[in-house]
Amino acid sequence: MSLLTFKGGIHPTCCKEFSKDSKIKIIEPPDFIYLYLSQHTGIPSKPVLEKGAEVEIGQKVAKAAGKLSVGLHSPVNGTYMGTVMYPHPLGGMKEAIRIQVNKENSTPFKEKERAKISNIPKQKLINIIKDNGIVGMGGAAFPTYFKLQVPSSKKIKDLIINGVECEPFLTSDYRLMMEKCEEVMKGVDIVRRIINPENVWIAIEANKLDAFEVMKSTSSLFPWANFALLKTKYPQGSEKQLIDAITGRKVPEGGLPFDVNAYVQNVGTAFAIYEAVYLGKPLFERVVTVTGNVRHQSNFLVPIGTPFEYLIKLTEGPIGKISKIINGGPLMGIAQSQISSCVVKGTSGIVVQNETETLKKEPSPCIRCAACVDCCPMNLLPTEMYKHIEMNRLEKAKEMGVLSCMECGSCSYACPANIPLTQQFKIAKSRITKKVN
Ligand code: SF4
Numbered sequence: 001m002s003l004l005t006f007k008g009g010i011h012p013t014c015c016k017e018f019s020k021d022s023k024i025k026i027i028e029p030p031d032f033i034y035l036y037l038s039q040h041t042g043i044p045s046k047p048v049l050e051k052g053a054e055v056e057i058g059q060k061v062a063k064a065a066g067k068l069s070v071g072l073h074s075p076v077n078g079t080y081m082g083t084v085m086y087p088h089p090l091g092g093m094k095e096a097i098r099i100q101v102n103k104e105n106s107t108p109f110k111e112k113e114r115a116k117i118s119n120i121p122k123q124k125l126i127n128i129i130k131d132n133g134i135v136g137m138g139g140a141a142f143p144t145y146f147k148l149q150v151p152s153s154k155k156i157k158d159l160i161i162n163g164v165e166c167e168p169f170l171t172s173d174y175r176l177m178m179e180k181c182e183e184v185m186k187g188v189d190i191v192r193r194i195i196n197p198e199n200v201w202i203a204i205e206a207n208k209l210d211a212f213e214v215m216k217s218t219s220s221l222f223p224w225a226n227f228a229l230l231k232t233k234y235p236q237g238s239e240k241q242l243i244d245a246i247t248g249r250k251v252p253e254g255g256l257p258f259d260v261n262a263y264v265q266n267v268g269t270a271f272a273i274y275e276a277v278y279l280g281k282p283l284f285e286r287v288v289t290v291t292g293n294v295r296h297q298s299n300f301l302v303p304i305g306t307p308f309e310y311l312i313k314l315t316e317g318p319i320g321k322i323s324k325i326i327n328g329g330p331l332m333g334i335a336q337s338q339i340s341s342c343v344v345k346g347t348s349g350i351v352v353q354n355e356t357e358t359l360k361k362e363p364s365p366c367i368r369c370a371a372c373v374d375c376c377p378m379n380l381l382p383t384e385m386y387k388h389i390e391m392n393r394l395e396k397a398k399e400m401g402v403l404s405c406m407e408c409g410s411c412s413y414a415c416p417a418n419i420p421l422t423q424q425f426k427i428a429k430s431r432i433t434k435k436v437n
Pocket residue numbers: 375376377378379380382404405406407408409410411412421422425
């Protein structure tokens with residue numbers, strides 16, 4: 001079978017074997033939950049309760065605060081303790097709702113019949129998805145109800161369900177596909193009904209052949225689905241690269257998937273949509289891989305707002321001294337300054353590293369090998385952009401397309417001279433956009 005892919009990319013060691021066989025475990029919640037008001041792209045949510053109020057599992061504790069916003073729901077029964085400033089996994093201190101947990105938790109959510117769901121009109125489905133606080137679970141956390149409102153001028157030809165999970169170490173999407181394939185497909189069916197595409201693709205990398213077969217085994221229930229096996233390569237799961245691999249169409253610079261008649265949704269988001277529509281269950285918990293240098297690499301079903309420290313303890317702790325904790329995978333994830341950061345809706349995994357793994361290699365001069373150019377999935381010239389940034393020629397870097405850099409880390413990974421290319425592009429992008437604003 002020929003495997004679909006895109007031009008460029010890298011082949012890091014997958015390291016999936018550490019956690020791939022760890023089935024999703026339901027955990028006891030910690031004593032306190034911290035729900036950041038800002039954990040989606042858009043306007044932070046607004047608290048709706050008075051301090052001291054009793055809350056129930058699934059109850060709305062903050063509402064959407066504008067057009068591009070969603071609400072927050074309590075993942076536990078407990079007491080609403082007001083808001084505090086707390087370390088955010090994307091950096092800095094952010095306002096968070098603090099809930100003292102009452103350990104008597106039980107789930108009141110039961111599945112409705114599929115036939116009843118098929119009668120719900122499109123706009124009502126979108127409203128359910130909004131009311132239940134669903135955002136993109138692949139990391140971007142963009143409000144899903146907003147993304148589902150495709151402009152009438154844009155016809156969607158290809159709906160692509162992203163089960164690629166190309167970041168090394170992470171296996172939360174893999175476990176969802178292995179254990180909840182039918183539920184994921186029911187969620188895909190809802191997306192399909194809302195956006196009415198010509199084709200539906202379930203896209204999975206070749207290093208997850210078992211998940212590919214499991215998902216494919218649902219074909220008789222969901223005959224409209226096509227199953228696409230992709231080459232194992234990073235960043236195969238990035239939206240633009242995935243569209244390119246499956247359809248051969250390229251999203252233009254500064255454009256959106258709509259512009260090439262494509263729409264991408266992550267498998268975790270499809271599962272959250274299933275839960276919202278079939279069970280009436282808001283997004284208040286998610287699967288998180290806790291892996292790397294810990295005793296038992298695991299996939300946990302985690303209440304949103306659980307501190308990383310608590311999850312690391314559940315793995316029976318780190319092996320040796322922790323040197324770095326990453327929210328997400330090692331290539332695109334964000335290193336944490338505090339172990340007390342908490343899980344947000346976009347947290348797919350936590351990678352713990354020790355000192356040997358984080359040893360900084362000293363950069364040396366560029367040897368003009370072009371490895372960075374060959375692997376850049378955005379067809380940029382990292383070595384040239386870097387030179388301009390070093391000389392403080394930001395305009396030149398901008399002309400060369402630095403703003404299109406998706407910060408995938410491939411060039412830094414490939415560079416034999418250990419030049420921190422991606423880090424410089426990140427800084428340059430932020431300096432350029434600040435100047436514009
Ligand atoms: S980090 Fe940017 S420049 Fe480097 S390979 Fe990725 S997209 Fe290209």
